[in-house]
Amino acid sequence: MSAAVADALTVEFAGESFAVAPDGAFTVGREGDLAIDDNLFLHRQFLRIDNHDGLWLLSNVGARLSATVTDAGGRVQAWLAPGARLPLVFEATSVIFSAGPTTYELTIHMAEPAFRETAAGPGDDDGLSTIGDVPLTHSQRVMILALAEPVLRREGTGMSELPTSAQAAQRLGWTLTRFNRKLDNVCDKLDRMGVQGLRGGVRSYATNRRVRLVEHAMAARLVTRDDLPLLDLERDNTAADDD
Incomplete structure (x- = not known):
């Protein structure tokens, strides 16, 4: 993967976009490249995004908090616990997490994702679209x-x-x-x-x-x-x- 492609990753939060350099680590927390809130329940550094040999990774570097990571369509979901990391492969990845009573959401955009979403046909049943299919009264x-x-x-x-x-x-x-x-x-x-x-x-x-x-x-x-x-x-x- 070329440097130009690897560099095409941005983080969106509260109407602002932050470009992530491929040769460094981008951190999210009370402090870091994206200092999102002065919330004492939030780790100083909670999430980290970095590039390993052309593969972007999202890591939870906190000690207590977890994050929910999903594709833009809400069809694929993962729970990112402390110490865990995930490859970023979608064009848009939503990251949702809470610290105390406050819930945060940021979106990670990739210009050249490994996977692109496709609209499922009426007869398709690939198992991905059922994640939100929970019977609720x-x-x-x-x-x-x-x-x-x-x-x-x-x-x-x-x-x-x-x-x-x-x-x-x-x-x-x-x-x-x-x-x-x-x-x-x-x-x-x-x-x-x-x-x-x-x-x-x-x-x-x-x-x-x-x-x-x-x-x-x-x-x-x-x-x-x-x-x-x-x-x-x-x-x-x-x-x-x-x-």
């Missing part, structure tokens, strides 16, 4: 929407503060008990399907499942901006039922 879907609303309303990449469970329950007009029951059900369902990070120790399950659920929902396109009107409809229906 209406109440489960609006529960996820209430948590993901700030991310879905954001234009492009950037950062969003996620609501607490109490705030999300209030958004829907639900009691907190009902909201947490739905949250338990969805996390259990996705955990049984192999989605990582939704279960674990008691502390991590109670603290991190909301942000991990939003990361997965965004990456797998479980909910989209087109679904947002369901939130007001649910709140109105709940209020009508209480009258």
Whole structure:
């Protein structure tokens, strides 16, 4: 691979683009080439992008946080744990991660990717398009929407503060008990399907499942901006039922 091709990689975050040089390491965190936020929950250096013999790699150099990595269509998804690294092979790769209550999304663009997306025909079933095909009830879907609303309303990449469970329950007009029951059900369902990070120790399950659920929902396109009107409809229906 020529230097000109290798150099054609950019990182997009919050409306800004950063070119990545092929002969150096590009770091993301509180400090580094992309200093994205003064968030003490975020590592000083969390992600690193560098080129090894013509192959671009994304590495998690943090000690605690993980990232969700997906292609632009949300059909291929990986969980990048501390110490792990992945080759960058798509024209556009989305990286979603959370630090404390804040969720971040950046996009990595390659001018000459190893793989290019192709539109699947109506009869195609290559197994890639089923990652987001999770059967959700209406109440489960609006529960996820209430948590993901700030991310879905954001234009492009950037950062969003996620609501607490109490705030999300209030958004829907639900009691907190009902909201947490739905949250338990969805996390259990996705955990049984192999989605990582939704279960674990008691502390991590109670603290991190909301942000991990939003990361997965965004990456797998479980909910989209087109679904947002369901939130007001649910709140109105709940209020009508209480009258």
